[in-house]
Amino acid sequence: MVSTGVPSLDHLLGEDGYPDKSSILVVGPPGIGKEVLGYWFIRSGLVQGDYCLYATHRPVSDVLRDMRGVGISTDRAPEWISSSGSQVRCDLKDATSISYNIKEAVHRNRDGRVRIATDVLSPLLVLNPVESMYSYWSQLLSDLKQQDSVIFALAEDGMHPPSTLTTMEQLFDGVIEMRLYEEGLAITPLFRVKKMLGLPPLHGYFRFSVTTTGMEVVPHVH
């Protein structure tokens, strides 16, 4: 098992976190804090000595600033595939090169455990037909499973038709949904574990909060 970097989420997922050799998809609207889960996942890997790769359509400086903003130390940095500030460039118009660079990095570090976090899924879905993206991600995730790696991908809710997201969710071993919920007049940020490899369905909602000292996940009692 691979720690999520958030102890309360590890506990929720059966003490140890995400399953080995798995692919996790986090779905949620913009601004809710999906990236923070990715940051903690990468930070936890760096602390444990795993090889960590962050593939992003944003500049490295933006991601590092965000990480510091939620209290994550950037004294150790992952390897980057990004739009700027990294040796390997992330060109959204060239999906094949992104996939190739990810697989190549994983292959280079095949002796140890690899953690990959990426936010390129949604932009690629916007720029390419769903059918081609389905086979693209299907192939990429299948190739990554050959190694000891866990991939953590983000998808923007509201940017794609629901059917597209449902289609993509099928490809992943675990799906976490984060969103704001309306309860009477109140608005609460909650998340649901829609599915997770090796775990029975987890019914119910969990309240989460992001602070500068970490992320907290607790059951939401109605």
Added chain:
Amino acid sequence: MVTSDSLLPPPEWRSFRTSIDLPTAIATGGTAIIVGILVLGIYRAMEMRGAFVSGIYRSRATWSTLLMLVVIVTMLDNYVPFPSSGILYLVGLVFVNGGFIALLFVIVAYADRSVLVAIETDFFHRDTLSWSRVRWPAAIVFVTFVIGLNIGGAVLTPDEQSSLLGVLINDLFFLVVAGILSYLTAALIVGSRRSADRTLRRSILLLGLALSTLVLSIVATSFVNPGTLPYVIVQQGTGIVGIYLIYRSVMSLSPLGRVQKEISTSFSHAVLARAHT
């Protein structure tokens, strides 16, 4: 047929016919609706602000809260009785004029931020209606007119204000304000269409539409006499629509889900049962 009732004179109060002042009734009703929407909007905007992690979204929720707060203060200051002389008169003058100035500044500043956000989230970072070049000259003209007119209002006597020159300056002020707000509205609507972020696109578009109702209100009410029924209908109608659009703009910052109670309740029971054991 003679009844006991017809023998008695009607009670005195029943012989008076109370006339309903329709414009006042509509104005009061409209104000109540607007304040209701604003109070709900402020509460929900603050809740959303607390839930967002991203700076852009938190900032938009904060600006919306501030805007709605200033609108409430500006609306309700008419209901605060200030004396017509003495130190409290001056306090009232500052309160009423300050509220109006603050409202104009917050509207323009929020709209300006929104246009810049739309440019930032545009894939090609296009300068919508050359806003980055226009904004500073527009800000200088706007600030000069707002401050100048308010100083004029405080210094000049009512007679001087109602002179031809006073009326002309007043009309020029509204022309400038309406012009800048119209330009901002256009920039918001065009910018929203260019933003790559669908959520922001919707939120900025709704803000642009809200601003357009304000411009419409300024233009339309300048052609009718204040206090008349058409004036009140236009003012309250555009007010309600505008405030509702601002409320929708806040709520569209994030798609809201509804907790499925059966799942949540069964889950709650399981959690509570586990806590008891």
